[in-house]
Amino acid sequence: MADIILHHYAASPFSEKVRLLLGHKKLAWKSVIIPSVMPKPDLVALTGGYRRTPVLQVGADVYCDTALIADVLEHLQPEPTLYPEPEKGLARIVAQWADSTLFWAAMAWNLQPKGAAELFASLPAEAAKAFGEDRGKMTAGNMARIKPADAAAAYKNYLRRLSDMLDDRSHLLGEVPCIADFAAYHPLWYTSRVNAVKSILQLTPAVVDWMDRIKAIGHGSFEKIASADALAIAKAAAPKTLLTDSTFQDDHGIPLGSAVTIRAESFGLEETAGTLVAATRTHFTLAREDERAGSLHVHFPRTGYVLKAADAG
Template sequence: MTDLILHHYPNSPFSEKMRLILGHKKLPWKSVLIPPIMPKPDVEALTGGYRKTPVLQIGADIYCDTALICDVLEHLQPLPTLYPEPEKGMSRILAQWADSTLFWAAMAYNLQPKGAAEMFANAPPEAAKAFSEDRGKMTGSGMTRLRPGDATAAYKSYLRRLSDMLDDKPFLLGGVPCITDFAAYHPLWYTRRMNAVKGILDLTPAVGDWMDRMAAIGHGSFDKLTSAEAIDMARAATPQSLLSDSTFQDEHGIALGSAVTVRAETFGLEETAGTLISASRMHYTLARTDPRAGTVHVHFPRIGFVLKKAE
């Protein structure tokens, strides 16, 4: 199997989600550390514009968004499964809630003034400004950001509901972790790392115990790789998708072979332009050529992304 290359940075919650899943599935991987804010020229050489973290690279195939990356890893290593029967549908729906509603409530709580002050305590003054400006540019007009008081109230309610789910089982849907656990864990992981705000977790001890069980999974076996080495590996490879749902499903009146763009719906609005070579029930694939990375295929999930004909 071609190397699994995760482009990530240590403090990224969604990266922690994927690091744990790689550990859970005992899949060895390569670690490429990327900047937390723009510019990210090496990332863009592979994705063509998409800049959210993390990104999974397998040769010349670039997989964007953790929902799609999880499906790729499930294909590579079906056991232990992320989507157990008979809760397969429920686990995916709850994971989508955790990756969106729970995540944004948690991060609005985490980055309230005292949390942000701790986050940038040892950084130069311009670092906080650069981070704020970077994240501001990623936010679309249709996205609502919770104020700290509203976020705190919502976060407390969500933690209580997670605690209720753990009354009679070690993980959220049963005796073993599934995609719901990994999606719900990563925003709470960020909270626990910050002294200024982690006290909120003391209100739900069952959640804390569950977090200990999740953390014990670990990140598995990985080696370090530079971004330049990863780009060279893409250039030397031929794209070969691991996504099995290949039947064309046209919802836009856009034919395969068309010049198109794909971007996220609400956060991280940078477009990737390329030739549409797949539009299945689950994903889009664009072919593009970069001067450094060569010909790559960039893959996106359908849910949460916008496909348009290139102007």
């Protein structure tokens, strides 16, 4: 099998989620550090437009969104499973809540003025401004922002609910971690890194203890490579998906082989254009060409993404 390559940066919370998944699965991987803000020319050469962090690459296959990346890692290394029976449906639902509702409440709390001041204290003023402008462009006015005061109440409630789930078990749904744990951990991990706001976690000691257990999993074995090397690996390879479901599910009236675009529903609205080569119950796949990266297949989860015919406007 081709090398597993993670395109990420250190402070990205969703990247921390995947780094821990790789450690949990004991998979060796290659690390490509990407910019935290646009432009990201080498990443976009692989994705065709998608710019959210992280992105997983295996040869000429590019997997977008951590929900889909988790499925890929599960296919690569089924044990220990991220989706234990009989709670696998519940695990996915809790993970989706954590990656959205919990995440945005946590980030509104984390990036309140005193938190933002600490995070950007060591950076030039123009860098902090560029980060804010970049994240503003990712929503394009399409998503409501939570006020810090509202976020405080919501975040405290969510932490208490997580604590309740840990009353009689070591992890959220049992005695071993599952996808729900990794999804709930990464927004709290970001909070734990900011001295000005991290005291909120002390309200729920059981959550802090659980975080220590997740952190101890670590990131596994990895080595750094340059983004140019990752592009060369893609160009030398042929697409060969690691996703096992292949049955065509047509909910759009768009046949395979059509020119299409795909983008996220609400955050990171840049489109990827290509030829639709898979539309299953779980994912979409687009074939595209890039001068530097060659022939690629770019994969997206079906949930949370918008598919359109290229001529739909």
